[in-house]
Amino acid sequence: MLTHKIEEVRANVKKWKSEGLVIGVVPTMGALHAGHASLIKKAVETCDKVIVSVFVNPIQFGPSEDFDKYPRTLEADVELAEGIGADLIFAPSADEMYGEGQRLSNDTLTYVAPPFFYVNKLCGKSRVGHFDGVCTVVMKLFNITQADYGFFGQKDAQQLIILRKMVNDLNVPIELIGCPIVREESGLALSSRNKYLNEKGKEDALALNKILNNIKMCYNKGVTDISALKETAFQFLNEAHELEYLEFVDKENLEDKEKADDNTLVLIACRVDGVRLIDNILLK
Amino acid sequence: MLTHKIEEVRANVKKWKSEGLVIGVVPTMGALHAGHASLIKKAVETCDKVIVSVFVNPIQFGPSEDFDKYPRTLEADVELAEGIGADLIFAPSADEMYGEGQRLSNDTLTYVAPPFFYVNKLCGKSRVGHFDGVCTVVMKLFNITQADYGFFGQKDAQQLIILRKMVNDLNVPIELIGCPIVREESGLALSSRNKYLNEKGKEDALALNKILNNIKMCYNKGVTDISALKETAFQFLNEAHELEYLEFVDKENLEDKEKADDNTLVLIACRVDGVRLIDNILLK
Numbered sequence: 001m002l003t004h005k006i007e008e009v010r011a012n013v014k015k016w017k018s019e020g021l022v023i024g025v026v027p028t029m030g031a032l033h034a035g036h037a038s039l040i041k042k043a044v045e046t047c048d049k050v051i052v053s054v055f056v057n058p059i060q061f062g063p064s065e066d067f068d069k070y071p072r073t074l075e076a077d078v079e080l081a082e083g084i085g086a087d088l089i090f091a092p093s094a095d096e097m098y099g100e101g102q103r104l105s106n107d108t109l110t111y112v113a114p115p116f117f118y119v120n121k122l123c124g125k126s127r128v129g130h131f132d133g134v135c136t137v138v139m140k141l142f143n144i145t146q147a148d149y150g151f152f153g154q155k156d157a158q159q160l161i162i163l164r165k166m167v168n169d170l171n172v173p174i175e176l177i178g179c180p181i182v183r184e185e186s187g188l189a190l191s192s193r194n195k196y197l198n199e200k201g202k203e204d205a206l207a208l209n210k211i212l213n214n215i216k217m218c219y220n221k222g223v224t225d226i227s228a229l230k231e232t233a234f235q236f237l238n239e240a241h242e243l244e245y246l247e248f249v250d251k252e253n254l255e256d257k258e259k260a261d262d263n264t265l266v267l268i269a270c271r272v273d274g275v276r277l278i279d280n281i282l283l284k
Numbered sequence: 285m286l287t288h289k290i291e292e293v294r295a296n297v298k299k300w301k302s303e304g305l306v307i308g309v310v311p312t313m314g315a316l317h318a319g320h321a322s323l324i325k326k327a328v329e330t331c332d333k334v335i336v337s338v339f340v341n342p343i344q345f346g347p348s349e350d351f352d353k354y355p356r357t358l359e360a361d362v363e364l365a366e367g368i369g370a371d372l373i374f375a376p377s378a379d380e381m382y383g384e385g386q387r388l389s390n391d392t393l394t395y396v397a398p399p400f401f402y403v404n405k406l407c408g409k410s411r412v413g414h415f416d417g418v419c420t421v422v423m424k425l426f427n428i429t430q431a432d433y434g435f436f437g438q439k440d441a442q443q444l445i446i447l448r449k450m451v452n453d454l455n456v457p458i459e460l461i462g463c464p465i466v467r468e469e470s471g472l473a474l475s476s477r478n479k480y481l482n483e484k485g486k487e488d489a490l491a492l493n494k495i496l497n498n499i500k501m502c503y504n505k506g507v508t509d510i511s512a513l514k515e516t517a518f519q520f521l522n523e524a525h526e527l528e529y530l531e532f533v534d535k536e537n538l539e540d541k542e543k544a545d546d547n548t549l550v551l552i553a554c555r556v557d558g559v560r561l562i563d564n565i566l567l568k
Contacts, residue, residue, distance in 0.1 A: 099452075106399060110399060110449055112395075113390065115390060140453075168383075
């Protein structure tokens with residue numbers, strides 16, 4: 001069932017809670033692909049009732065980012081989510097989420113602000129305010145759905161670590177389940193933003209996965225020096241690529257690693273033909 | 285029953301929820317007085333189960349404020365709260381609330397940040413970061429107790445308005461109940477900080493209530509000019525008083541009023557013999 005209204009979600013949740021049912025939420029921005037499908041599938045397996053939210057959240061986009069251009073495919077999203085077994089698709093308007101005509105700024109709205117040390121690096125460095133927007137909307141979705149489990153993709157690894165930190169710091173009564181990255185056969189990590197790529201762009205985009213796989217292979221052969229591992233990346237980059245970062249951090253707290261080890265998460269962000277793509281791999 | 289452990293609160297809450305009971309929470313910093321007692325009484329009347337938290341929250345005190353000196357009277361607090369009918373007194377350590385050895389800063393912790401327009405005035409102007417600390421700890425307490433109702437005193441009027449805004453903005457599934465200010469027979473608003481006052485200080489402290497009552501009387505006689513109303517305050521002030529603010533704001537959103545009206549909240553903060561006291565009155 002599709003709803004656009006918070007009160008309708010609450011009414012369903014209240015009923016389900018009174019029946020002792022376990023609720024899962026899968027927060028998405030829509031344009032659902034097989035990556036999202038894997039989250040919904042996991043949620044359906046784990047929970048009695050599953051809510052999929054579809055909301056392109058304005059407060060997590062910067063002024064020069066792709067909020068307007070971001071793909072919106074609600075009809076197909078509903079079909080996909082219901083096909084897998086989702087019970088409720090919650091697709092609110094911005095007015096429904098933030099109040100009609102509400103100015104969207106921290107002058108006028110309460111925000112959830114993740115720790116500076118978790119935010120001021122990787123994607124947060126170029127996307128100022130992004131993770132404040134993410135944490136705020138996810139906290140709202142957790143409160144609206146009162147879900148027992150929340151499902152997130154490992155592809156947005158920094159986001160998942162920051163959300164785990166939020167849940168821990170604010171004692172949110174929910175358990176977060178991280179799900180593995182889903183890839184095309186070519187190795188390209190699925191992303192709603194892949195829709196911006198043409199055929200050549202998709203070819204060029206394979207570099208991200210190749211770089212990460214090659215780093216893991218080198219690590220498995222015994223290379224732990226991070227400068228050396230980083231240097232192996234350049235063979236995969238050409239004039240189509242604009243590397244934003246390639247970083248080695250702790251998988252729990254995002255602290256920079258001095259040497260690569262089994263708890264190291266390697267993250268990459270790269271523009272390919274102007275489209276910003278991310279990927280990551282765990283070295284273990 | 286007294287507990288210091290989050291897990292023990294959660295275990296009780298889980299049991300109560302499974303029985304369909306309505307839960308209330310009364311967040312306090314302890315040193316309970318008749319003002320708190322009125323909140324607990326209201327909670328006991330409204331809810332099936334009542335949790336009173338007693339926690340002097342370090343992150344809402346500035347470096348030069350009275351965190352160390354703040355009165356701590358846990359044994360008496362437990363007796364008072366249980367005497368009124370509270371079911372659980374939750375008195376955690378800072379380590380229990382924020383994690384052992386955790387650095388308490390927004391570099392390392394997730395905060396709930398209320399809107400700048402609500403914070404950058406009245407008490408928030410002199411107490412920088414105070415309301416971030418309040419919102420963060422109250423959100424934690426709401427999440428730990430999963431209460432249906434939260435009880436707060438109207439004496440901390442700015443706090444209550446900011447918490448209502450937080451609940452609304454973040455869709456927290458709780459209803460906040462504001463309770464009237466409790467006063468000594470003399471008119472002095474009850475406050476844990478009154479313990480810092482000697483006899484003469486208590487006498488001087490009556491000025492706050494006198495100023496507010498006099499303003500309301502003048503308003504009732506038809507004076508709506510705020511400058512004129514403010515000027516009536518000075519007759520009550522002497523060298524023992526250091527006026528911090530006397531402001532006329534909207535009772536819902538704290539916006540400055542241009543003329544006094546029925547929705548105007550008049551707030552005062554004043555140091556008396558160095559002790560910072562606050563009070564307020566609604567003009568209607």
